[in-house]
Amino acid sequence: MNMISKIDAPAENAQDAPRRTRWRKAGWAALPLVAIAAAWGLIDHDGPAVAAMPTPTVSVAQPLVRSVTEWDDYVGRFEASKSVEVRPRVSGAITAVHFTDGAIVRKGQLLFSIDARPYAAALAEARASVASAASDLALARANLDRANRLVLDDAVSKSDLDQLGARVRAAGAALVAAQARVQARALDVEFSQVRAPISGRISDRRIDAGNLVSAGDTSGTLLTTINALDPIYFAFDASEGLFLKSKRAGAEGSAVEVRLQDESEFRRTGRLDFTDNGLDPRSGTVRGRAVLANPDLFLTPGMFGNMRLANGGQVSSLLVPDASIQTDQARKTVLTVAADGTVVAKAVTLGPALGGLRIIRAGLSPRDRVIISGTQMAMPGGKVQARAGRIAAAVATAPPLPAPSTAGEATFAAR
Template structure:
């Protein structure tokens, strides 16, 4: 009997000697080696008889898919700039003298014509009285000259007065008339000086603080260069928003409006605001570009009825470049990046996944604009894409894409069509 296989050779058959290494094994080792096939067979039989099945394949992954949201959007270009007063005035005196009264509160809103400062009027009142006295004297001289000319004209016919005397008397009358006109002009000048002792607000707006207190002497002047600065006034409603645009954005906006876009509405947000709550309209574009910076200066008019805005404030402005156009929007989380490409995962009717290269646009309300590469009737995976690989078959759960406008964004003065979305290019 063979110790390894347990086979008993037939009678008369040639016996095969065991391997050399096997000759050194003990009888127990040889019996254990012979029992190995039986142990393996017994284990297989035990597992087969117990009914344990091999592991089953995992179920297909579940993903949520939805068609892209189709909405009209209005494209905007973003700029940075600052608010400016629509009108700004430096208040300076027209006459010199001592300040005897300040009639406003620092930082208050003043109306055009409101009294701000009073300059001591007494020297100007005396000068006005002197001018009026000169008028009375000129009238008296003119009356005397007219009387002398009248008497001489009655005597010239009898030869008692020569023609030369008559000419001299007429010249005297004309000189008296001229002196009267000059005296009357001096009166009007002194009246103006008297009125200039009351410094009034030339425009309606918010006044700054007073730069001169009562009791100080101020210098006046017609040109204002040498006159003392008393205060400043800024008109705050409306305000200007000034900003610079690059040549590329200027050309883009110019061509869009040339193709039929109506108007140029603007929306502005301040540093601490998330929405564009201030609205206005572009009213000025400079007549040329700055060759050093390649930019052009533009200005928008913004209503400021509550006077919350102030000159010098920084803001971000977006300028509409055209009318509302339909666009496809998907959640920004559904867009992935593959090196230099933007991809979305689409699923077909059989539940197969496939990546789709797309060209993306700006972000609006958490949704990304898809400019090209996607059809409105295709389904985009919006959740669960990380559980499946492209090419796999998945179970599709229907979803819905919706955009909610931020609560801080107010409706613009010239709002887009109902249901339209707005965004700023980046």
């Protein structure tokens, strides 16, 4: 019996071992909970609560209501007001070049010299022909005078008298032809000196001294080109919608302003002087041209530029700082503050920019309080503390409103 008892005891202990292991694991898992509970008991629940985030403060101002002149924007290129291809009017050998490539030349300035000796010889021959024709005319007149004196004595027949008169007239005509040949040969000698037909900037020489050149209009040898730069043209293409708008506004002769690609302001002024007589049916655009003064000859044909054209008089517009405009996916919004301090995002339709200001065409009223400073701390639907600000002070670069000018000067401009 004792042996049986000894054998059964180890079997009972084997069954209790897994239970003890599970209890140990549960005890270890409960230790963090006990520690947290003990720490919570040490907290002073009667102490002050953690301070909440303060309400952000933003600067607000009502939109400016200003009278502005709106401009239509165009992109185009500068063109020479005059451009001449210099070609020789007589053939021959180039003996000298009298200009520096790329220099400014004046009308009538000597550019090339062509060997004039053949033309000088032809001129001398033509002058000799004039002398011979004058001698023949003098002889014919003397014969006619003698015949007229013999008519009273019936020594000369009527037919002889008519022949002598015809010889005088023929000799006179020959003299006139000889004199014309002298003028033509003199022109050839003059044309052997190629002079600038206009003032402007000259290109490089295409022919060096020693080369033979041929005369002609389009088939003649191209010597160089000259572009007149003062005044200078600005050519652009306008859409049909802008064309209709400008025609209804009577924009012909209106003031324009142009800036170059590396300029931030429209400093150059001119006027619209030409609109083509038809639209291109392929592109639906019409070609236009403005003329600008270029006394320093800085503007060069081929340069790109941005032009704005005033169409109509001044209009009343709402303006807000351009920095206040936010982009919400495909729409533009402006943050405003309601009477209870709630931030409200309003979708707006933007107009052209004016320095640091932006014209708002729709979406705002003059009584809205627009956030002009602190927009990064304002969230739509959140609360803010509004502090009064001034848009004019926030944008110091906005120019004042000058009176409209009829001399082509720019008025208070939006682009």
